[in-house]
Amino acid sequence: MSSSTDRPDWLVEDLGPKGAAFVNLSDFAVPPEESHGSLFLPDRLAKGYHVEEIRDGVYWVSVGWYDCMFVTTGSGVIVLDAPPALGENLLAAIEEVTDEPVTHVIYSHWHADHIGAAAMFGANVQIIAHEKTKELLERFPDPFRPVPTETxxxxxxxxxxxxxxELSYKGQNHCEGNIFVHAPAQKVLAAIDIASPAWVTFRDCDSSENLSGWEQAHHQILEYDFDTLISGHVSKLGNRDDVVEGIEYIDDLxxxxxxxxxTIPMEYFHESMDNTYRAAFRAVEENYFAALVNYVTKKTLERTTSNGKRWEERLNGADVLTKHNAFSILEKTRLERTHNGYMRRDGSAPEKFFI
Ligand SMILES: [Zn+2]
Structure with missing residues (x-):
């Protein structure tokens, strides 16, 4: 971290084990160049966004860390999502390639980071979304995210x-109401906050709510006929290989x-401290989860993957984010997957956690 002489008041570095650790750049690998995507493209640096036609009127717009899609039809533009990080640069991108007005807006899901600029299209557009998305936006109103007009x-x-x-909802994954949007003629699929081409998934598996559904959604992507994937992030278009690669990483986790x-018994940490309530719910719980996370992180990062490389050499962020993703997968595995049984009246517990 920076020297203490220019330490801002808001920076809390002294919490020790009660807080989160800070790191140094030198602790981590140099990310693979193919993961840069649009971030350093001259037009993105000059204009703040990058727009390109994928195929036959389907366009991709990227701000470098968020992206979305629009389609020119001859009778108006269909837009998928309006990330606030892109904001009115999305209008500029559309105007750069067509005079057609925006007539339809599709929400992939209700999260503000992907549709929080939707109000800029005004009141005269149809807004199409899953019924759960409407329900959530009615329940938690936001003037920047108008309620869908069609569900x-x-x-x-x-x-x-x-x-x-073609719009499809296959059940909760990243969040309730998160849909697949397929342009069959152009072989483009948008599946937002599921796969992360050339990257590992962002912290806590992109803050996904249903990890079983989120994992399953990767396989559902592969059931589509597509050449190009829009993921909503990572400034990079994806393809089938990216999704398969992501599945291999998740399978490891x-x-x-x-x-x-x-393998790891909680009792080990309990016995190494003292057998008190304080130990059980403070230090033991922390150290037990640290041991679980570190076990998964070490095994995942040390493995030689299917192409002979380690994840740090294949996917951007593997060395930084794997510990966060490991915790999510550990917790969701514990919560969402079948256990091997339960405590019996005679006090005998199952030997193995999973069947
Ligand atoms: Zn989201």
């Missing part, structure tokens, strides 16, 4: 000027999480 529950088709988009839960 669906499972599948919907949007056809404008002969351009067809899941496998080693199960192994850690089966």
């Amino acid at each position: 669906f529950s499972k599948d919907a088709t949007l056809e404008v000027g002969g351009v067809r988009l 899941v496998r080693y999480s199960r192994e850690a839960l089966e």
